[in-house]
Amino acid sequence: MIKDVFEPLEPSQVKLTGWLGKRVAVNEATRLLTVDLVPLLAGFKQRPGSHPWIGEHIGKWLHASTLAWQNTGDTKLKAKIAGAVRELIACQEPDGYLGTYVKEKRFGLFPGADWDVWSHKYCLLGLLTYWHYTKDAAALACCQRMGDLLCATFGTQPGQRSINSAGTHMGMAATSILEPMVLLARATKRAKYLDFCRYIVDVAWEEPRGPKVLSTLTNLGKVNKTANGKAYEMLSNLVGLCELYRETGEKRYLVGPERAWEDIVANQLYVTGSMSYGEHFHDDHSLPNTPKSSIGETCVTVTWLQLNWQLLRLLGHGKYAEQIERSQYNHLAAAQRPDGAQWCYYTALEGTKPYGPGINCCVSSGPRGMALAPQSVCFTCQDTKELIITTVDSFEATVMLNGVRVRVVQQSPFPKPGKIGLTLEPERPVAFAMAIRVPSWGNSKATGARLLQGRQFAALAVRSRTWKSGDTFDWTLDFQPRTIIGTFTNTGCTAKTLGPFVLAAQNGQEVLFAEAGAKGEKYQVWTGGPISETEEDRSRLGNADGSICDGDPKSIVVTFDGSKPKLDWFSLSFAKPKTATKLTFCHGRSYHDGGWFDVSELPGKPWLEIQRTKDGPWEKIGELASYPATTSTNSQGLREGQAFVLSLAAPITFMGLRVVGKPASGDSPQQAFSSCGELSVE
Template structure:
């Protein structure tokens, strides 16, 4: 224990010394020092389950948004805010809509984007300010946070359209922000709540702005933000990266306040910005800080469904996830964790980030969205009900409803990606993906699969000329038994949790087939009180009161085979009520001398649980009877 404390102290001193001496700062003003390992496809077309979810969100959430409602808070007569965060909603919806348009170009959506961007720019003050705060309250509370989302939206539209008005608008916001900060002493980490994390997450668009303009003042500002993190009143996101995110600061007297240092969403947003600064500077310590914190969050916070946080803060929640938890699993947290994983995935190509992103997407993200895509839950428990979030800030919208589609539409561009050596298949979704081969020829990748209903994936190539390159295929960590073939011939040494690289001369109609292990797996909670859950592939399964004659509070012990897996019988689908449904055998609790025989219970996928026409109750974690004879086994 003492050695570990010494190790933490040494690492803190080492990181802080590097920052103080400027050794983390690149001297060159070149735009990019580090390029992503993976590049998104130039075009894609999805089919099946994921496509249905995306289309539902596009039609019932994104396209129906009233643009005037989003722009209204920015107008001069409404710049009276002193406390709230109305100014984030435009940017969240807009960046979601940009991703949706890239996924599925639509004339109606393009018109909405034009109206929304032009309408926002029309509110820009002569000094460059876009926001809704009263002049005397600039830089306070959520003001800088809102400016961040405006810049992210304008820069995303500039990237799509190359309309220089969008870039100029973002430049003017940034210049005005820097000017206002300098006029008040230049300290950003004392502005707003959460140790300055909300305000200083503006790091992300500032880095992007430098990449578009090559104006060194933005790179200098980005470095200054990161330097200020290490102030005694800052979030210390660098030096505390090896400390548990829930233990970096004492519990505050006021939960939602400047002294709160465990705010999950804002912390990860800062780390997203730090990855952008790493790309610009090439300073490995920046990347290592994010990787340290990612491992910390994964190991101590992220639950079986791929999310976490209670009342929006890290709290060491992984260990106690089987218990009822107040305001659990905020959708904004789920979205940002997904985005952080996919940032690290495209930066490094490492399959562990895809493993986490897949779990989050199929469970926490899809589970927080209503079946038709129109509404999003603000909090989504593992045991309980799914309920839509209520309006915030006097608007008929809340932060999670605005943010949910950002995660939903982030995922498709990471399914099949290009890389210098060829291409990489990270996720398994029916569809076609347009890429460019290492020699520059058109390359189409066609996935045929109903995954995650089954573990069967078939991939076919469409290309004009044979070419030698490498195809990387992620084998999920949870898949213990796998079969991978190319044109019917076995690929040997296929290990779970790894990226399998196949290098050969590929030609049109070459076929790759993969069979993954979809047996039901028992997952035990780690809190000392026996509870279990069941996963199948990346999917968490749940009991649902729609299907059960036995009450959800009944204690059931799973029936397993000799290898410890749960036999699951798939039942016919009902797309209006659930995606997947299975039957499994359980031994019910018994208070008689002779235990009762097994009973059959229905389970459905977590995203469908409690998500039908009626607000049913559902349960992921199932407690087990304490039995001193069991010696740690599920079976007495």
């Protein structure tokens, strides 16, 4: 196992006390402490679970909550975690299985049962994190039983099968088990778990239909050419590669993460520190801003933060700290409602923010990102006997330097410029050096420090000296608002920043993107571009990134978000009045768990409504009479893109048009959603 260049502190050693610290605090108080664990454990207690990936959520909660408890020492959270661990372990079957599927639908790609290995991944991560801080023998034993089952099930020996056959997105979902399997190998010192990790990378990835994550990135260096470009799963695999490199020291494992990072920063990164739309990587510099494109999945933002944290630890390059800061203060914070209680699945750069409680992957992932934040601001470098500070925000930490415990307190006026003060309180006099990162967006100076450009980032370098309790070191940080000139997708537009913060226009004022839309207001990061003649919207953002007014019925949008409202709608708003006698709705796509309208009960068949004036009341003008007699569970053979027309006896003029109906649930009755391929006017 190789040693990190920058060694992170444990969560109990560092407290954020400034702007970001407030977000971390509400993450614990109003989210993690209040999560109802009953539905998160129900799928393990009574199989099958309510939806295919219900098994991921308890592990994500355990991971985030354990880090938060370690950070604050909250006894109520500790008790809640311990109870959840006991209940989860009690659900494990004798062979080690800890998923949410029935026996005949396990570890495969069955309808409604195709995320089994993925769920085991998060159970492992949650329980291993808990074991790391408690040394609870039952938690580790549970993880070993899971690891043994995985090793017995997947591989190249007779009776085993390919792990790709149990993972969506060309196997990337299943092979992301790589990260916790490395951690399990490290915890148990058992070689077979590490052998399993090598099987994933060297064998499974390279199968004819495998994702070829490492080889593609090594040879091409393009994330949009790797597997099917699914961002969350790919980044998860890259985090696993970093852990495999840390465990083995084999540099080939680090090539893929480094090349992916370079490509993302150069070609795929939003100014707000996230990436992907429609949950995939697309052509270079193709970065749409509107909600219809399903921008910056919170799971992607969090996993990008994890990748940067891994690379910062392993390589000690400040460019990774820059990206952590950009994401934390922008896209991660923007996805979190400022009171911490709810999270966005997607967070567009304009429009409104669809905060939600509920149960979905992003509502579970976002709190992990905030819980990881304290470990990203202060490090030690034992080789150079340095204290490394990467943040301009306020914090308190306790570090070990040259065998002496040192308390470090940084007091900062951030997010305003000004003097930042460090107070150092070693238990006894001790010699060490310091390197304080100077951000690219500001200017820093201090008496007694040199401005160096080492480690690929600017730093205030303080030579090694003997520090005694009460010694201080002050430095100043200056920054001003900046204007960014848009390129590619945003040609002709401008955006503004203030320090690390991206600003957004809201109600004629400039506010932090992280705080914009907190009460449902509309906002916009990039301004000054051409005004669209047609705006489209829907009742829920869903997770498909198409359009309903592009002339292509196959570029669909959906309303899927795990909830079950009474009605759904898809709408168009026009810059100029439209006059028509023929209105057409095209069905999007039917899935096993919904995607169509249910007409079996009131209010019946889907109908069309218009707004005669901009932002005026909606008025029903007719139903789609030819729509089939669907039910909540039966789509009656609806075809992708199938058209349904409302013909009017006389022309009608309007500024807005929408289709409304009751969403269907398919085989997942706890939720319902609908889809739309096109809404057109003639």
